[in-house]
Amino acid sequence: MAGNATCKSWLAAKAALEKYYLPIFYGSEFIIGLLGNTVVVFGYLFCLKNWNSSNIYLFNLSISDLAFLCTLPMLMRSYSNGKWMYGNDLCISNRYVLHANLYTSILFLMFISIDRYLLIKYPFREHLLQKKEFAILISLAIWVLVTVELLPILPLINPVVTHNGTSCNDYANSGDPRNSFIYSMCLTFLGFLVPLFVMCFFYFKIALFLKERNRQISTALPLEKPLNLIIMAVVIFSVLFTPYHIMRNVRIASRLGSHKLPQCTEVVINSLYIMTRPWAFLNSVINPVFYFLVGDHFREMLTNKLNKLRQHFKFITSFRR
Numbered sequence: 001m002a003g004n005a006t007c008k009s010w011l012a013a014k015a016a017l018e019k020y021y022l023p024i025f026y027g028s029e030f031i032i033g034l035l036g037n038t039v040v041v042f043g044y045l046f047c048l049k050n051w052n053s054s055n056i057y058l059f060n061l062s063i064s065d066l067a068f069l070c071t072l073p074m075l076m077r078s079y080s081n082g083k084w085m086y087g088n089d090l091c092i093s094n095r096y097v098l099h100a101n102l103y104t105s106i107l108f109l110m111f112i113s114i115d116r117y118l119l120i121k122y123p124f125r126e127h128l129l130q131k132k133e134f135a136i137l138i139s140l141a142i143w144v145l146v147t148v149e150l151l152p153i154l155p156l157i158n159p160v161v162t163h164n165g166t167s168c169n170d171y172a173n174s175g176d177p178r179n180s181f182i183y184s185m186c187l188t189f190l191g192f193l194v195p196l197f198v199m200c201f202f203y204f205k206i207a208l209f210l211k212e213r214n215r216q217i218s219t220a221l222p223l224e225k226p227l228n229l230i231i232m233a234v235v236i237f238s239v240l241f242t243p244y245h246i247m248r249n250v251r252i253a254s255r256l257g258s259h260k261l262p263q264c265t266e267v268v269i270n271s272l273y274i275m276t277r278p279w280a281f282l283n284s285v286i287n288p289v290f291y292f293l294v295g296d297h298f299r300e301m302l303t304n305k306l307n308k309l310r311q312h313f314k315f316i317t318s319f320r321r
Contacts, residue, residue: 068101
């Protein structure tokens with residue numbers, strides 16, 4: 001009896017997570033993320049005159065975040081109503097954009113970390129990887145790579161038609177679990193673990209460089225800002241992305257026929273997986289913080305531009321009076 005009660009509690013918790021937790025969390029991400037990334041895009045397009053490699057990576061990162069944020073209203077409404085109302089094509093494209101944002105964000109953050117290290121080694125940006133033209137090519141390559149990397153996910157996302165309507169299930173809850181598990185493990189390794197290793201490597205290289213410089217120069221160095229950026233990026237990776245990738249693979253594994261689990265255990269795993277999903281995409285809200293920390297005086301330029309617009313508006317208003 002106690003086991004049945006516990007299982008019913010988890011079933012109720014899962015239903016509540018889908019109906020309330022996901023819409024509220026995604027709604028908060030949509031409002032805050034849309035505001036932050038719109039300000040960033042505005043700042044780069046209208047305030048920044050001299051672009052460098054970091055600006056190019058960060059601008060592409062904001063475009064990726066905005067594309068993802070535009071998919072959230074559909075998800076919020078669907079989870080609130082308990083059914084998908086936008087057709088099969090939009091279901092698949094929605095899930096595709098969601099994963100594309102995740103893995104383009106990871107790669108752009110990785111190259112930002114590389115750029116921070118090169119900025120320390122080559123402060124006058126004479127290295128090939130610091131050239132604007134090369135950064136544009138890298139950005140295009142990232143978009144193409146992620147697009148090709150995610151093509152196998154399309155046949156694995158199968159909208160399910162029930163008596164209540166169409167259900168646009170998450171990737172881990174859709175398609176053949178055996179194929180999904182193999183693909184998910186490959187995606188976890190290539191799309192997440194490899195970039196994480198690269199970021200940790202450059203964090204280590206920057207830390208060693210700063211330690212050596214501090215031995216030679218007793219005064220405090222402004223070079224600690226790139227180190228803080230790398231630490232922040234690694235924390236984002238670890239706190240936001242790791243639980244999602246672990247639970248996604250565990251969830252798919254729980255669906256395999258050769259390891260059929262009790263219903264209650266499967267519900268618990270699915271509930272925990274649901275909790276990690278919006279956390280993984282919280283990076284779209286946090287990413288704009290990078291724009292104020294990369295050392296390009298972005299905040300000052302944006303503030304000056306807004307002050308000029310405000311003064312211009314006041315002048316027009318007083319003139320009309």
